Amino acid sequence: MPNDVVALDGGRPGKAQLLTQEDVQRLLVDPAPETRAKTAAKIADNYTDAALGPDERRLAQDIFEVLVRDAALIVREALAEHLKHAADLPEQVATTLARDVDSVALPILRHSEVLSDAELLSIVREAAPSRVTAIAQRAQVSSAVCEAVIDTGQSEAVAHLVGNEGAEIAQADLERVLNEFAEEPAVGDQLARRNHVPPLIAEQLVARMSARLHDVLTERGHLDPDSVSDLILQVRDRAVLQIADQSRESSDLKSLISALAERGRLTDSLVLRALCVGDLAFFETAMAHMAGVPLANARILIYDEGKLGLTSLYRRAGLAESRLPAFRAAVQVVRETDYDGGPNDRARFTARLLERLLTQFDQDGTWPGDDLYYLINRLTRVAA
Template sequence: MTEQLTKEDVTRLLSDPSPTTRADLAAKLGRQFDGDLTEGERRLAEEIIRHMARDAVVRVRQSLAENLKANPNLPRDVALTLAKDVEAVAIPILSVSQVLNDDDLLEVVRTGTDAKHTAIAQRPTVGAKVADALIERGSEGAVAALVANEGAQIGEKGLSRVIDRFGASQAVQEPLARRSRLPVTVAERLVAVVSEKLQQYLVAHHDLSPQVAADAILQSRERATVTLFSGESDEGALERLVAQLSRNNRLTPSLIVRALCMGDIGFFETALAHLAGVPLTNARLLIHDAGRLGLKSVYDRAKLPPALLPACRIAIDVLKETPYDGEEHDRERHRRRMIERILTQYEDLAADDLEYLLAKLGDMMR
């Protein structure tokens, strides 16, 4: 360091008016500023860095930021000064510098531009508080960048807020849907938003009445929704999903029966408990009562169609008799056995009820 950057460099920096000279020196310093400096060398380097961070020429400050953006030894006050600078200077620091803490980033989110928001959203890691602030204040582009970033810590409430603000945005929908893990409540809302767009397309392009389109959307959305929560074992997540579906009038009898026939007994239990207004533990005891009255009692209290009770009873019996075998595609084989069993015991169903159930099960197998 001593052989390459000296007090003469400082003198040259202060006396030479050429922006090119100062920018070159900033790059030189950035490349050499590391953890192997003596105390005297560090003081000298920091003196130059602080001076350059206040240089009147953007090109000089930008060169400094580019060459020090990933340096863990950059003084925090300098990093913050550069982060609050014009976009050309700030974005390199905001994008990668680990010197800035969450409070620093939150300050930039509150006062910064869209480009700065996007740079923060694309950092290798984004803390939960910063992510929430971006979701509230960021533009469509910044939020799209945030949800596309697997390193961003976005909770269930934050993801739901993304849909509140930008649920209709294709730019946000696609990266949101492609996140490696979505809470089931968020995934269900996203399916609902996409379905509404599909409904508009069907009405506009295929000469379908809104009612016909709505029926098609309902069946498509139910299949997608069941797929989303299939195998979900988190009771809290299932309870939140059921409550959300109920609030939005999507906790339909066909969805509940479809889920049961797909082998998702947890969703069926949670849905009946919610609709019947009884604790989940009580609902489970009634549903799995060895007699015939327990299931009927909670089912009737949930005000579900009597026509579908026989199918539910058969599905529960099949679940008890044929557990998953753990082999590849066991869920698919189990579901097929379930459907075959229901359809071979149709004598328990009236003709109109059977026609309805056949239609529903046929949809399920697509």
């Protein structure tokens, strides 16, 4: 490479000098594609790194508009790879590269911020798998583009989309993913790993995974069916309570509890376990929902100093009469035990609550047996 191409010498110690017409001409007439590719890469690097002044940037853009039509694939590949992060690349240049063959298009489709949603939607609707997958992996994917990716039905692209925390996937579209790609392990795995999944989606995912685990354990025959069912129920209930505990909005919690009730999964065992691990918001909201009374009224009845309030609410909720003493005991401990307000207050509160409840079980034998194992396990983990 001649030394007079001073803006492209690869160094960064000072401001690059203005590219000359001779430099442009050399790019246009040099017969060696490798030379043009190397020069294109250096110009693109300087452009992306903001090493060029305003006049030089305009000249570089003129060069790009020529090179995107270069007959040599190696030149266009070099250009795409080195311009994929250029924030102010002319839209026409980015669009032309994005419409090229895959080796040129994919780096731009995955990384370039210049491409508009309209252009991305147009490309997704053409449904070329490699291109849809590249778009699904962009740092930011709008909800409209997410919907279009899911519409393609391409499981590999959808798996990448669901695993992409920068993808703005609407709750309705997550529900579609859960329903339409239920048999695709890669999609389910990425959905399970996704942060900030809406509580309703997370609960449905837990239910599906629990059902699969139930089938696997039953088929292997290492445990009897009743033991498998008990094990799966405890795993699922713990997961549901963790999901509920992470619900930051009261509306999310109410929606989750309503959905659990509709699917027959809002059991007295689950509500009791929520109470015993100190998830009072879940307990109170669930009791209000099952009894069909406003939450404020339910709270007054639950914490009534006498037995009438809780008993009336409990029976109106239709819960098992045999567990009423356990609920009464747990609520009594809640009344007597306050949060400290210090670090890890929830953990200490839960530990004290469970200790009291387990002690009471030893005294009068009223604690339901299937919940005892859960509570002992929970207490052990809290104390560790």
